[in-house]
Amino acid sequence: MRTAHEEVERYLDTVCSQVKAKEMYVEIRRELGCHIEDLVADKVEAGESKDQATVWALVQMGDPVQLGKGLHQVHKPRIPWGILAAMVLFSAVSLLAMGSVEASSEGAMGEIGFMKNQGVYIVMGMVLMLGMYFVDFRKLKKYSWLLYALTLFGVFAKIGWDSEINGTGRWLVLGFVSIDFVAWSPYFFGAALAGIFSGQKLMVKQSVFSNDILNILALLVPSFLFIQVRSYPELIVYILSSLAVYGWVSRSRWTTLFISGLYLSGGLICLWNSPYLRERLSNRFSYTHDPNGNGYIYVKIKEALSSAGWSGHGFGAHQGNLPYVYADMLPVYLIRCFGWGGGLLLSALVVWFFIKLIAALHAVRDPYGKTLIVALGGMLFLRLLYGLSLWSGSMLVVNLPFPFLSYGSHVLIEYAAVGLLLGIYRRKDMLPEGKLPAVQ
Numbered sequence: 182m183r184t185a186h187e188e189v190e191r192y193l194d195t196v197c198s199q200v201k202a203k204e205m206y207v208e209i210r211r212e213l214g215c216h217i218e219d220l221v222a223d224k225v226e227a228g229e230s231k232d233q234a235t236v237w238a239l240v241q242m243g244d245p246v247q248l249g250k251g252l253h254q255v256h257k258p259r260i261p262w263g264i265l266a267a268m269v270l271f272s273a274v275s276l277l278a279m280g281s282v283e284a285s286s287e288g289a290m291g292e293i294g295f296m297k298n299q300g301v302y303i304v305m306g307m308v309l310m311l312g313m314y315f316v317d318f319r320k321l322k323k324y325s326w327l328l329y330a331l332t333l334f335g336v337f338a339k340i341g342w343d344s345e346i347n348g349t350g351r352w353l354v355l356g357f358v359s360i361d362f363v364a365w366s367p368y369f370f371g372a373a374l375a376g377i378f379s380g381q382k383l384m385v386k387q388s389v390f391s392n393d394i395l396n397i398l399a400l401l402v403p404s405f406l407f408i409q410v411r412s413y414p415e416l417i418v419y420i421l422s423s424l425a426v427y428g429w430v431s432r433s434r435w436t437t438l439f440i441s442g443l444y445l446s447g448g449l450i451c452l453w454n455s456p457y458l459r460e461r462l463s464n465r466f467s468y469t470h471d472p473n474g475n476g477y478i479y480v481k482i483k484e485a486l487s488s489a490g491w492s493g494h495g496f497g498a499h500q501g502n503l504p505y506v507y508a509d510m511l512p513v514y515l516i517r518c519f520g521w522g523g524g525l526l527l528s529a530l531v532v533w534f535f536i537k538l539i540a541a542l543h544a545v546r547d548p549y550g551k552t553l554i555v556a557l558g559g560m561l562f563l564r565l566l567y568g569l570s571l572w573s574g575s576m577l578v579v580n581l582p583f584p585f586l587s588y589g590s591h592v593l594i595e596y597a598a599v600g601l602l603l604g605i606y607r608r609k610d611m612l613p614e615g616k617l618p619a620v621q
Contacts, residue, residue: 185235189217192245199249201257209252217242261606263537268310268599270530271585272303277496278586281518282507284497295507299588306596313600314607322549325376329399332369335362336406363412365594367419370403371556372601374423378430379552400427400440408451413458414581420444422559429555462577478504483574485517493520507588509580512568524572531565538562541606550605557598 193213197206217238224234242248279295286293321328377399400423407416424444428437452458485501488494498518500506506514516524538558545551561584568583570576582588584595 185221185232188235188239189214192217192239192242195245196249196252199246200253205252213242255610257610258607259609261537261541261603264534264541264599264603264606267530267534267537268585268596271534272307274527274530275299275303275586275592278511278515278518279507279588281496281498282500282511282514282588285500285506295588299592302588302590302592303596306592309593309597310600310603313597314603316601316604318550318553318601318605318608319547321372322376322379325373328369329373329377332366332373333403333406336366336403336410360590360593363407363410364415364591366403367415367422367560368557368594368598370419371422371426371560372553374399374426375430375552375556376549378427379549396427397440397443400424401443404444404447414579418560418563418581421563422556425559426552426556430552478578479574482510482513482571482578485513486572486574489516489520491520491522493518493523495519508582509578509587510571511583511587512571516572528569531569534565535562538602541602541609545605545609547605547608550608553605554602557602561595561598 193210196213197209200206200209217235220238220241221231221234224237225231229237276296276299279299283291283293283295286295378396403419403423404416407413407419424437424441427440428434431437452462481501481503485503488501494517496518500514501517503510503514503517515527535558538554538561542551542554542558545554564581564584567576567579567581568586571578582591585592
């Protein structure tokens with residue numbers, strides 16, 4: 182005859198056998214076990230024997246198979262339909278935009294096939310997103326330092342890479358796909374730092390000057406490589422997103438401010454010693470002095486935005502002498518084609534996307550998963566925000582394509598990043614809640 186303890190264990194085994202999320206077994210057994218113990222204690226106090234009280238308690242808990250099936254419904258994989266819907270809409274807008282660009286292009290540009298090629302990139306991106314959705318993100322954590330080192334090596338190697346596209350030695354040609362590895366690298370660095378920081382068990386309450394030097398170096402070293410290849414847009418995105426990750430994990434305001442001060446000081450020194458950067462800033466704020474030269478692009482942006490109205494000039498509208506309408510200038514060209522009404526709809530889509538990302542951040546319980554959402558979601562947010570900021574007509578123009586929409590292979594890493602975020606949300610009810618260790 183089984184003992185009371187054996188009966189309880191058998192009951193809990195039956196419950197857990199119905200739940201596919203094995204990571205939840207410990208938490209389920211603990212919670213149900215405590216509830217059973219409370220019921221047994223009440224009966225024992227009323228004068229029942231422990232064996233009789235246990236039998237009664239298990240009856241009160243209900244059929245273990247049905248209870249297990251109910252818990253499986255609670256802890257089954259989840260699909261973030263809101264984020265998926267946003268991605269489908271982004272894809273549709275991108276194809277619409279490329280179709281408009283193609284219809285308005287002349288000469289050699291008209292033969293590129295923007296819409297067809299972008300469709301291929303989007304399909305490839307969707308495949309990557311689906312693949313990353315099923316990846317167990319927790320397994321990436323132990324490879325964080327390896328990912329960090331390989332990304333460093335990749336960026337360093339591109340400094341002297343022979344293959345050049347558009348005048349930069351930063352492209353990796355794989356068959357018919359050309360990958361801008363330097364532009365992709367902030368995503369890799371962000372994922373690596375999320376694992377590095379969330380995996381360290383360091384004390385919080387210490388002086389800034391006793392911080393872990395390794396963590397500071399991990400933040401700073403990529404910045405020097407971005408400066409070396411003159412990838413200033415990626416540098417800014419990396420700095421802001423890495424600081425967000427560090428601040429999120431450390432919860433240390435003063436340490437984060439200290440590192441921010443290092444970045445700011447280095448940036449001012451770099452600006453002071455770089456005639457190229459000073460000229461770029463000067464051209465932006467004094468573009469009316471040279472409207473046919475360095476200020477030409479800003480004049481054309483102002484003209485496109487001011488002449489669009491609420492309805493724009495329609496699908497396939499003339500490009501208005503805007504350069505790179507398929508990439509950097511796509512947000513401005515969309516306003517020219519579809520007006521401020523279309524821009525308002527696109528802004529609403531971007532806001533919807535990030536509302537759903539923030540909701541996912543609050544819903545996910547795993548600390549490492551949360552940190553990855555901060556890292557990768559933050560990078561997407563910065564890039565989308567920059568694209569929308571071009572509509573002000575006052576933003577400095579840099580080589581930073583609009584995520585999901587602009588033409589090119591950059592959509593592959595963006596879809597893959599979203600796929601990883603979807604995979605984190607997928608497991609939100611399948612993992613027990615953990616406690617995030619802080620970094621110095």
